[in-house]
Amino acid sequence: MLKNKKFQAILSLLIAIGLWMYVMGTVDPTVTTTIRDVTVEKINEDVLEEKGLSADLERPDTVNIEIKGARSDVNEAKEGEIRATVDVSNCEYGENETEIKVKFPDGVSGVKVENISQRTAVFTVK
Numbered sequence: 001m002l003k004n005k006k007f008q009a010i011l012s013l014l015i016a017i018g019l020w021m022y023v024m025g026t027v028d029p030t031v032t033t034t035i036r037d038v039t040v041e042k043i044n045e046d047v048l049e050e051k052g053l054s055a056d057l058e059r060p061d062t063v064n065i066e067i068k069g070a071r072s073d074v075n076e077a078k079e080g081e082i083r084a085t086v087d088v089s090n091c092e093y094g095e096n097e098t099e100i101k102v103k104f105p106d107g108v109s110g111v112k113v114e115n116i117s118q119r120t121a122v123f124t125v126k
Contacts, residue, residue: 080105
């Protein structure tokens with residue numbers, strides 16, 4: 001029976017599937033993935049509006065965010081809404097450049113930003 005090639009192939013396949021399930025379910029390996037075309041959002045615009053100003057985002061409209069963490073945490077982050085935000089509350093009249101910050105959905109921990117396609121956003125306050 002062990003000399004039967006079909007039996008050996010099926011047994012090998014079952015062992016491979018079992019090991020894969022163990023690693024994915026128990027070990028929870030670290031993975032890196034890229035979330036593409038995340039829209040850059042302006043936050044705290046009400047502070048500018050109180051001064052009679054507004055901010056027009058010039059670039060970038062979207063960014064690609066590379067995240068790293070345990071496979072289960074990364075999958076949870078991808079299922080939620082990852083946000084790229086720019087705080088415009090401290091900006092002055094004219095052209096401004098400020099850091100883009102990444103916000104993960106509530107309850108997501110253990111995930112970190114490895115890279116972002118553009119770290120700052122440029123916008124005009126008028």
